[in-house]
Amino acid sequence: MNNRALLIYAPEDIEKNKWFADRLVELASDHGIRMKMMTSRELKDRLTSAQAVPGNGLLSAAVINFLDCISFVINRSRDEELSLFFEKHGIPSYNNSETVRLGNDKLLEHGFFRKLGLPVMETACGDALEEEIPFGPPFIVKHRRGHGGSQVFKAGSYAEALELMGPSKDKWIIQKMCDEPGCDLRLYMLGGRVIAGVLRRSEEDFRSNFSLGGKAELISPDPGICGQAEKIAESLGADYIGIDLIRHGGSFVFNEIEDAVGARMLYEVTDLDVAGMFMKHIYEKTFQN
Ligand SMILES: Nc1ncnc2c1ncn2[C@@H]1O[C@H](COP(=O)(O)OP(=O)(O)O)[C@@H](O)[C@H]1O
Ligand SMILES: [Mg+2]
Known part of the structure; x- marks a missing residue:
């Protein structure tokens, strides 16, 4: 070995x-x-x-x-x-290259969710932005490769959204704002299974990212949602990822896949030693197959 x-x-x-x-x-x-x-x-x-x-x-x-x-x-x-x-x-x-590729591009993630038939927010990107987009403000404008909420903005009008994106519009997506902003559900997935679900809420911001001050609470996610998340992890062959959902129309919709998912929040709200679980998974998959 x-x-x-x-x-x-x-x-x-x-x-x-x-x-x-x-x-x-x-x-x-x-x-x-x-x-x-x-x-x-x-x-x-x-x-x-x-x-x-x-x-x-x-x-x-x-x-x-x-x-x-x-x-x-x-x-x-x-x-x-x-x-x-x-x-x-x-x-x-x-993770494998497909998970790294997809999990770091919000446009590809969106297309992938749709291909799997999962609920998503209405989204526009690139060339489509030259035309009238088929949903109204407020908009959520996001850089395709952003993370930690640092390149996610709210725009009150289409003109403001265009200004936020600057000249390279194909690097951004525009999304309809969900009707329950300020909260999301993070599913931690290891070896294709959900190991924990954490509800994140922010009182001050529409972004619920933990790194921006969102509060975390451990919950037992709905088995139906876990099944859908497992379908995502299985299709990608992903090893350790986060899958994030936001609330819209009274239910959860898929927002993003986090490839280099952190563990800080998990250590804070659970007793799981996720680093130990991740390394055990890697060791078994690499050497005992
Ligand atoms: N369409 C949306 N409507 C309302 N809030 C949103 C929407 N998309 C994202 N958010 C909020 O912004 C946060 C950051 O957006 P996200 O797409 O997860 O980007 P990042 O990869 O930077 O975390 C999310 O956790 C969520 O709270
Ligand atoms: Mg996020």
């Missing part, structure tokens, strides 16, 4: 995820695995410099040696190219 692994973070996420990352490294070590934490930038630099075989596009001996020792990667960097690279060389990525 190769006893090395990589844990990859975007450089800007390392600091705030340090506790969880250190815990994963420690747990890997309990399983006899030397897991090294790297930023996506360090990893790309290393692969690019070592791969520099003039002209022929083959992997250099240095990269082959590097890959030979690695049994899996945990990719928390939101960069699907890295997951794809490792998968192409037979090394599993947690």
Whole structure:
């Protein structure tokens, strides 16, 4: 058994995820695995410099040696190219590249939910924004690759929404505002199963993100919703994700998939050791299949 692994973070996420990352490294070590934490930038630099075989596009001996020792990667960097690279060389990525690709693009998520026949908010994007959109204000304007609520805005008119998006409109989506703003349901999914449901509420903001001050409460989600969420995780082959729903028309609608889902809120409201559960899942899936 190769006893090395990589844990990859975007450089800007390392600091705030340090506790969880250190815990994963420690747990890997309990399983006899030397897991090294790297930023996506360090990893790309290393692969690019070592791969520099003039002209022929083959992997250099240095990269082959590097890959030979690695049994899996945990990719928390939101960069699907890295997951794809490792998968192409037979090394599993947690989450897999499809989950990383989809779970970091709100437009693709929306299309995926619709394809599965799940309820969603009305949404417009890209070219459609040149025309009259088929629903009225207030609008919720979101960057396709945003997270943590930092690139989610409310607009009172279409003109205001267009202004918020700036020149690259295809990087944004516009959504109808749900009729119960300020709350959402986060389902934590591990190995295709719901392990916890947390209701988040904000008194001050239409955004209920925990990182923006939303209050969290552990709940037992409806089995019907859990079944739908399991369908999503199963279709993607996702390992550890969050699935978020918002309230509209008296029921829940699917809002987003969180690929690099955090664990802070879960540690706060449950006794679950999600890092331990995640590492056990990875170990069993990688070595005991
Ligand atoms: N269509 C909507 N109507 C009302 N509130 C919304 C809508 N979409 C998102 N929100 C609120 O904004 C928060 C952040 O939006 P979200 O799509 O989850 O982006 P992020 O990935 O940045 O968390 C959500 O948790 C929810 O509370
Ligand atoms: Mg969110």
